[in-house]
Amino acid sequence: MTRTTPPRPLDVEALFPELAAFRGTTTRLHPRPGDPGPGDSSVGGPMLWPAEEPWPLCDEAHGRGRGRRTADIHRSRRILAASWARERSPGPTDEERDLLRELSRDHVIPGASETDPLPMVGLAQLYRRDVPDLAGPAGCDLLQVFWCPFPAHGPGRNELEIHLRWRRSGQVGDVLAAPPRPAVVGSDDLVPEPCALHPEQVVTYPDAGVLPAELRARIDAWEEALEEEAGRPADGRATTPPPGYQYDLSIPPGWRVGGFASWHRTDPYPMDCLVCGTPMRLLLTVDSSEWDGGSGSWKPVEDRDLPTHRYAAPTHVIAGSSRELHVFVCAGEPTHPHRWCFQ
Ligand SMILES: [Zn+2]
Ligand SMILES: [Zn+2]
Known part of the structure; x- marks a missing residue:
């Protein structure tokens, strides 16, 4: 639509x-909430990422061993959305509140160090055919935007780390089927819900x-x-x-x-x-x-x-x-x- x-x-x-x-x-x-594929422009959708290419990692030293699981974040949002969409008595039930509380827990990754490989989160990918105002390097028709899911960078240790990747989509062969994901994230605000554009x-x-x-x-x-x-x-x-x-x-x-x-x-x-x-x-x-x-x-x-x-x-x-x-x-x-x- x-x-x-x-x-x-x-x-x-x-x-x-x-x-x-x-x-x-x-x-x-x-x-808007949707189910985009790697061939689609999206926010939070799967990236058209070559199977043989290393996934972007955050290599700045910072804590990464404690936080929420992305699966819990997505599940919490689905529960909340469904509860508010109910015609009769909208809003979470007591049972749902208990579950949401459990899902909001931080988890600790035993033995995590400040420099363990930390996969970045795919934020958005934009195909030029869909986005008239997308300008970039000559010949590239796809922009992929990633960020580290911990707002913990820079001198103040509170800044974002953003990674941009321009591509020629026609040169991507096999697509990475299961990109690495961070075990936990530092802020659920940095975890996008898959949206079609x-x-x-x-x-x-x-x-x-x-x-x-x-x-x-x-x-x-x-x-x-x-x-x-x-x-x-x-x-x-x-x-x-x-x-x-x-x-x-x-x-x-x-x-x-x-x-x-x-x-x-x-x-x-x-x-x-x-x-x-x-x-x-x-x-x-x-x-x-x-x-x-x-x-x-x-x-x-x-x-x-x-x-x-x-x-x-x-x-x-x-x-x-x-x-x-x-x-x-x-x-x-x-x-x-x-x-x-x-x-
Ligand atoms: Zn310049
Ligand atoms: Zn980072």
Whole structure:
């Protein structure tokens, strides 16, 4: 089933014609629970990985001998989803609560060292045929994204370790049937639920913070005027909040490829390649939800009647304590090391 972004509440280029020069596109991935195969674009699905090629491992030293089992995490989510989907008395029963408690236990791997081979978790794979905004090295038509299931890297020992792999899918012969899996993981937020993708390319505009100051000031003034108007309805009745540039008109929420970074947590800062200094472009955004209260205008037409609690976070991935994870690649040479930030 396709997913269709509703028309924006108003034509922002009609209000601010100079925005046309900044117009871009992004592909909303619209992940939804599914059963993708290695030949499909997916979040959390099986990778088209050559049988003879070593699976990506995290080789940074950090604790890896204690955590939850991935099978327990997936099972817990299925139990919870089924319990909330029950028509009569939704929510887990006492028996289910006991089981969920058991499944939430940490397990200890006896004798585990900080450098044991630790298989990374497949986060997403994207075929260019499905994702119009996916740009990468010449000739490669498949991007595979992995991460270490322990948020335990870098100087603060709390950062992610992300691994990107570009491929020519036609060159993959036998596919690895049973990829290695971590015995336990450090955070269930880093374990994606298998989701099929329903990519949709939409128009997008940059975060207001990176627009020219004069244009930004006019957008701010326009928003303030709208809010003031909405705050004093003539008939005294409450009204829906007026559309805003940030939430409704510029950058869609949810998993997406390309487009513009949204800066929620910090002011915008330059993201330049650490090898060649070229400004990087946004490759992938991992979002903790597909829409929320503030960005509900982007909820796809097909999902309008679905209850939010079951569908707003289909992947179950939570990008750190913030809303979004942006992964950037060098615009000059996409094989240069990527960078990322939380927003
Ligand atoms: Zn690691
Ligand atoms: Zn570079």
